[in-house]
Each structure stands twice: as C-alpha cells, then as structure tokens.
Amino acid sequence: MHMRQPRPTRRQLLATPLALVPASTASTARASAAGLGALAAQRGVIFGSTLTRGQVEESPEMLRIATDDMAMIVPGFEFKWPALRPSAGAFDFSGADAMLRFAEQRGQAARGHALVWHGALPAWFGDGPADAAGMHALLRRHIGTVAGRYAGRLHSWDVVNEPVEPWDGRPDGLRASPFLRALGPDYIDLSFRLAAAADPAARLTLNEYGLELATAEQEARRTALLALLEGMLRRGVPVHAIGIQAHLAAAASADFDPAVLRRFIRRVAGLGLDCYVTELDVTDRGLPAGIAARDAAVARTYRGFLEAVLAEPAVKLVVLWGISDRYTWMNDSRFARREDGLPVRPHPYDNEFRPKPAWHAIAGALRAAPPR
Numbered sequence: 001m002h003m004r005q006p007r008p009t010r011r012q013l014l015a016t017p018l019a020l021v022p023a024s025t026a027s028t029a030r031a032s033a034a035g036l037g038a039l040a041a042q043r044g045v046i047f048g049s050t051l052t053r054g055q056v057e058e059s060p061e062m063l064r065i066a067t068d069d070m071a072m073i074v075p076g077f078e079f080k081w082p083a084l085r086p087s088a089g090a091f092d093f094s095g096a097d098a099m100l101r102f103a104e105q106r107g108q109a110a111r112g113h114a115l116v117w118h119g120a121l122p123a124w125f126g127d128g129p130a131d132a133a134g135m136h137a138l139l140r141r142h143i144g145t146v147a148g149r150y151a152g153r154l155h156s157w158d159v160v161n162e163p164v165e166p167w168d169g170r171p172d173g174l175r176a177s178p179f180l181r182a183l184g185p186d187y188i189d190l191s192f193r194l195a196a197a198a199d200p201a202a203r204l205t206l207n208e209y210g211l212e213l214a215t216a217e218q219e220a221r222r223t224a225l226l227a228l229l230e231g232m233l234r235r236g237v238p239v240h241a242i243g244i245q246a247h248l249a250a251a252a253s254a255d256f257d258p259a260v261l262r263r264f265i266r267r268v269a270g271l272g273l274d275c276y277v278t279e280l281d282v283t284d285r286g287l288p289a290g291i292a293a294r295d296a297a298v299a300r301t302y303r304g305f306l307e308a309v310l311a312e313p314a315v316k317l318v319v320l321w322g323i324s325d326r327y328t329w330m331n332d333s334r335f336a337r338r339e340d341g342l343p344v345r346p347h348p349y350d351n352e353f354r355p356k357p358a359w360h361a362i363a364g365a366l367r368a369a370p371p372r
C-alpha cells in the first residue's frame with residue numbers, strides 16, 4: 001500500500017491564501033494518462049487553460065487538474081482592468097501577483113490577458129477620456145505600470161483584445177471602441193509600442209474572436225485582421241503573434257472548413273507571426289439535451305479543430321478557456337448559453353471534475369500532432 005498525504009478539506013483550503021497552498025496538495029496525478037500539458041510539450045506545443053484564483057481556492061480538484069494538465073496558466077480575471085484598477089488612481093496587484101506566483105511555483109508558464117480590451121473596463125472608466133491626450137496618458141500609465149511590473153515573467157501578453165468588428169461599419173473593419181474613438185486606429189500601434197518598451201521579453205499578441213469559421217462574416221473578420229497586421233508590420237510595430245480565441249459551437253461544425261482556417265494561419269505565418277489558440281472551448285448550444293450525444297459532438301469539434309490548427313507549424317500554443325464545466329463563462333454569455341436553460345458542457349472535465357470525451361479528444365489530437 002502506498003501512503004497518500006491527507007487531502008486538505010475544502011474548508012481548510014478556503015482558509016488558506018492561494019500562495020500558501022503547497023504544491024504537494026496538487027500532485028495526486030491520474031496514473032492512467034499523461035496530462036495534456038505534457039502531451040503537448042512532446043509536440044513542441046505549449047498547452048494550458050485559463051484559471052482564476054477563486055477556482056483554485058474553492059476546489060482542490062482544480063489544483064489537481066491545473067497540475068496534471070496545464071503547462072501554462074492564463075489568469076481569467078486577475079490581469080483585467082476591473083481587477084487591477086479598482087479606482088482611477090490606484091492599482092491592486094494582489095490577484096495578479098498571486099496567480100503568477102501560483103504558476104511559477106509549479107514551473108508553469110503564464111500569459112497576461114489583456115492590456116487593452118473594451119469588453120472589461122471598470123465602472124469608473126465610463127466611456128474613457130474623449131480626448132487623445134487623456135486616453136494616451138491613461139494607456140501609457142496602465143501598460144507601463146502593469147507590463148513593467150511583470151516584465152520578464154510572462155510568456156506573452158494579449159496587448160489588444162478584439163480590435164476588429166466589421167459590423168461597426170468602418171472601412172478598415174476596426175471596432176469603434178473607446179480607445180479608437182479617442183485616438184483613432186493609432187491606439188493599436190501605441191499599445192504595442194508601450195508594451196514592448198515595458199516588457200521587451202514578452203511575445204506581444206493581437207487577440208481576436210470569430211476567425212475560425214468559413215462564413216462570409218468571419219471571412220470579413222479575417223480580412224480586416226490581416227490588413228491590420230500588414231499595416232502594423234509596415235510601420236515597424238512590435239507584434240509577434242495573433243491569438244485565435246476559438247470559442248466554438250459544436251452545432252456550427254458544418255461551417256468549419258479546415259482548409260479555410262489553415263489558409264488563414266499560413267497567411268499569418270507568412271507575415272512572420274506565430275499563431276496562438278488562446279481561448280478554446282466548445283459550447284453545446286443548439287444540440288438536443290441528451291448528455292452522451294452532446295459530449296460526443298463537443299469532443300468531435302475539439303478534435304477536428306485541433307487537428308486542423310496543429311497541422312500548421314505556426315501554431316505554437318493552445319489554451320482552453322475553461323477546463324471544468326463547473327466553472328464556465330459560457331452559461332453567462334447570451335451567445336454561448338443553451339436556450340433550454342440546461343447548463344452547457346463545453347470543457348474537458350464535467351461538473352464533478354471527471355474527464356469527458358472532450359479530454360480524450362484533445363489528448364488524441366495532441367498525440368497526432370506533427371512535432372514542431
């Protein structure tokens with residue numbers, strides 16, 4: 001018989017600040033299969049998931065899964081403005097510091113998400129300063145302070161998140177965000193230059209959604225993004241990678257054409273840029289209620305998508321936007337949640353932290369991936 005250290009109770013863990021949770025409590029690894037992070041590493045791919053401080057403090061199982069499967073952690077909340085900027089004058093680094101320490105103590109890499117994103121701004125921000133000088137000063141202070149604080153410790157930064165929105169009707173397809181309204185499209189170049197000055201080691205990433213499907217709408221998004229990248233590179237802006245968020249829907253798999261996505265990735269690679277899959281998940285919205293069929297369709301979607309992207313050597317990194325159905329943003333999203341009110345099952349572990357067919361599909365795609 002082999003002696004196990006007693007697992008801490010949930011109450012003990014809740015009372016334990018994250019940084020003090022010993023690594024040993026997280027190391028009851030599954031004997032049956034290599035973790036996803038290790039499988040990916042064998043192919044030269046960095047693999048991980050988003051994770052938040054609340055999740056690991058609440059669930060010992062999340063500690064175990066993080067240790068088993070993640071070679072990289074992307075704090076889901078702690079590096080966003082609402083966490084870092086409780087008021088216009090103050091910074092609060094406690095969550096970001098704790099999550100980065102958590103990753104570093106386990107030898108895991110981390111990404112920063114995100115320096116500039118219209119989608120998560122604190123209430124005090126309002127619509128932001130309307131004048132160019134005010135917005136410039138705000139971005140300079142935020143990016144300089146935050147990217148400077150963590151310089152040399154992050155694999156990469158999502159410098160600008162979701163800058164493209166063809167529906168906003170501009171000829172360049174850019175989103176009419178508060179940043180753009182104040183500074184024009186130059187806010188993107190400016191943000192990357194500020195990030196490079198503050199953290200010269202981080203891979204600077206432009207992160208975007210809605211790039212994966214062979215629909216006219218997503219083709220417009222790909223076209224706008226490529227034009228944006230070409231302009232940035234012409235102007236000598238330090239951009240190193242694109243992030244393909246990859247919030248997928250199993251019910252939309254008829255719109256997925258691997259050849260279309262691979263052609264786009266090759267165009268990006270042709271510009272000298274890497275491709276990161278930054279927020280992969282698969283909603284079962286639009287599928288009938290039966291769990292076995294939903295889980296099978298979600299697993300097939302993971303497999304088909306990962307086989308396509310991993311066939312391209314420019315794809316160096318895959319991050320899931322959630323690993324257990326217990327903690328998913330998709331029930332809160334009006335685009336991703338189910339219309340019948342049942343909880344979605346979009347991630348590789350179920351609500352009770354048991355591996356699902358999706359886990360095996362991801363493992364299979366990683367095993368089948370050509371090495372890079």
Ligand code: XIL
Pocket residue numbers: 076161245279329332
């Ligand atoms: C989500 C988080 O997971 C949620 O917890 C939060 O309430 C909203 O944001 N695209 C992104 C991510 O770039 O930052 C979003 O994360 C999901 C969509």
